[in-house]
Amino acid sequence: MKRIKNGIISLILILLIFVSGIPAYALEARPQITKPDLPFISAHRVIKAEPVYRVLADDKLHWYTTSADEFNYWTGLKGINNDGIAAYISPVPLPYTVPMWNMVKNNAEQYFVTSEESRDYVIGKYGYCDCGIMGYVVALNDAAHGNAQLYQWYRGATDYVYPALAELYGLDDNKWDADHYYNTVVASISSYKYEGPQFRVWSDASTLQEIDVLSPKGGETLTGGSKVNIRWKTMIPGGNISLYYTLNPSEGWSVIDEDLENTGSYEWTVPNSAASKAIVEARWSYEGIDANCYDQSDQYFSIKLGVGTPINWALAFKPLAMKALLAPAAPSNLTAISNLLQLKPMLYWQDNSTNETGFVIERKSTGSYEKLAQVAADQTKYTDSSAEAGMTYSYRVKAVNNQLSSGYSNEVSKPVFKKPEIVIPQSEPGKAGQVNMVFTLDQRDYSVNGVTKTMDVSPVSLEGRTMLPIRFAADPIGAETVWNGTDRKVTVKLDKTTIELWIGAGIALVNGVSTPIDSENPAVNPIIMNDRTMLPMRFVAENLGCTVEWLPASKQINVNYPH
Template structure:
């Protein structure tokens, strides 16, 4: 492309006219620059939307100057966008994203430099002196408006005219509401879990795999250079690693919504970031602010949180676990290094999760702290809070164990719905709220659940091939109450489960305390009971193995038996059966529909990032959607402009704008080339499906395509 910053060679002018004399030289010097600084005039811009953060269509019109004619294929136009906007990379533009006087600009004639967009006029467009120019930048180009509400304008220049200013336009901002932030543990310099919840606005709808959530941390927080998606969930769904971007300069994490998460207007959103992400709390105690926005609600909203002393992450067990039933709650944690609690004076605060029923009052005889009846107990239904006064005969030291038992007779009722829940703990000395480990409630929907089992093993996800956390819960009488510190508990997994080569001790908790040692021995995991185990006189033992440990379900659906025994009673072996269901890749049928972003994978509904369509009488689908539906591995190579799809031992490599596909060390010719549409790679559905050995059927009436594997 030709540069826009042309300069007049005044020295050559002076040499050419040197003989005419000083008067003419002065004329050249003062008049010629006036001609050089002619600028475009009557510049205007219109947008199809004025919503903050939205991708917009820009219609820009202006007149060139009296000597500003433009030649197609040679001259250029520059558009300067506000500093608050970030333009897409130039290789993200397609031919047709920009038109000049009705003619498309070729994608290779587009350049981006900072906030300036340069492009060469189409060869068929010539503009006369004082001529009119109309530039349209389509919404699909992906140029998003500023995220902050306010008044903005553009500047427009050409190869021959300097820039002119457009009319101003006002950006309307919307913002999320009900922002809540929980940091656990909230101690200084700790790697912490973050739970962030909010509600979208009345125009805050977010689409899966397209829209983003932006979380800006205070400058005092330490962010890693990158974060694996397995540590982040949005509404309970894990995020893809490729959809997490960390901007350490701005202290912002950008999270693209997972493929199955579509969020409506005024809907609650919960983002959880595990401590394994290595987000580190500030080095100093104090109050800090975190900011949240989304693609739709682009105005930032802040929420304060406090960093200071805190208890360790509490462990919680409940019995029974039936929904809407009164239950016994056993809560264990350790105070901080400066968290001593005075007998008969200090308090422990328990904040229960939403939908937990808290009675108006609880008798102090129904609550014990380290085995002694509480000095006092007060309740707040509206805040779902129980406040426990430390017994007058119980001194709790710095870095000391605390065990709270709230008896079933206290009248606290579990939430109605099946799911994992977390409560929060703080104390008079450790004032920062800390989220507990998850505990499970089983609602009416789980009619097949056996509540009377002496030993229960639960997986966080029963889908084939998924990485899971493991919950082992048993009555100590199963092993004759003989367990003590230093003993080992062995959990034997079937050979179909994938176990990591090693598991860090911190990912395994025994009654809320980190295991002393964890070893993998063949298909068993050996867990050494920690020293503090003897301090707890409880009827049950709860062991949790975090998902981060890396245990994966079998790849095939079916019934599997796990076995548990202990070093104290090696002859007492107890088994428990778990059911593994089919993963997405195991279903036999996938159904797409022309023009619809809804697909069906077996009996599940899947939301696509773009709808299938018909091009030259052939059905094309987004490559990512097809790969996800089939359970295939998709690898993008931007430099080589190619995409490789691997499935069931087969491999296909597609090349952008080409009909040729590399398969089994041979070139294969398709009927139509791979295309980029709406920033999505689109491939012929029938060719891809049949290449992987699937049957592809077309229903003309319903416009549905069925892939049968």
């Protein structure tokens, strides 16, 4: 028993000695660990040149796009292969750039122009469609900008049928007129005619514009109520600057001032609100387009209270998230199409914003604009299904988000296409079966056997030849005219004669035989002008058995059908 007691006492003494050797701090409660604030990472974004992707369809036809999604879709189709990058261009206008219009013919051939005059010319002369501005380039004579020239090659018309195009558009066939090849390197391209440099571009993803905030750059302590200069610099001059600030990024942003001249400096009255996480952001824009080019202070700066009444910044200024604070950029390049293939006007526009929640389309016939429809973000086309034939409408589009709306796009006016109704004369004066027609250049009035009628368009002279919608000359003599939108072909039939003509082609078929439309001038081709198909009058009328006489003094064309 005594031995047990002595053992217990010894154990207690050992425990006391062990406990007494533990440092005092080891017996205290463990302190709470506070997660430190994450370091501030300054946001900075520049404008870079973007690639123009080139693909090769059926080893003969080149297509171009700046959309990586479209490029990937094309190259996923049978017969269409990646053919590299043609050039790099600016995605937004810059003070020294010009627009590059993407002109397309027959759903296939692409051609680039850089002026409205050139755009309108190729639409009228060759039947191209304006598919909008693909991007922005530099005039050829401006050697100070761009680091490369874009060269052009051309291959002429062929009767080759493209299976890849047929698959893409769901057509039985798709005939190609011509092809343009673009590249920044001069080389010998087999079977192509070299047409020289067209304009200046970039050979890589060069930085085109950059802005840097110089002060407050971060680390400073400013005094509330004092005036300080916000300073910045841009890589190229011009454009406009908008300034924003936050005293705590988690609470949102406020506007300092917007659309300022790019002078490099702005006097700012510092808000009298204590802060340790203040940031300034400067954004660059041009022609109303916010290109998402901006810079922020490199670090947080602080604000200490100054003389005067302190303010609660969050309550006084009601800061917002930056995307909600910025008005979306206005859409541009609004175009409208209404023709025989697309009777209801179809609108296309370019989306220049990154923070829109939708687009509002407005329309008027007379008086004021009214809202026609609203479509979702990123949508860039709309068909006006309520448009009435024969009416002329004007349209404009703006981008909207939950807080603000952009300015309006350009306005576009479009008459809704109406198929002309032509009355074939039955008992008009003249010999039995004989038809006499007189047309006047640039005049809508014409006569059939002495009876005055009116067309919806005027005959015009192109390449020294009279062009008009041939139905006005064909119907009075009993000929049938048929338009094939798939092949972009007009067929005219009278008795045992069949004439087939293709838009943009200098060769026609007369009863199946290939026949030059004009042996002296191969540039005389059927075209689409102002949404009307214009054919060479003499070629069609004479092949239908008419005689055609040009009266230069009165600029009239006398057509006689003797049967």
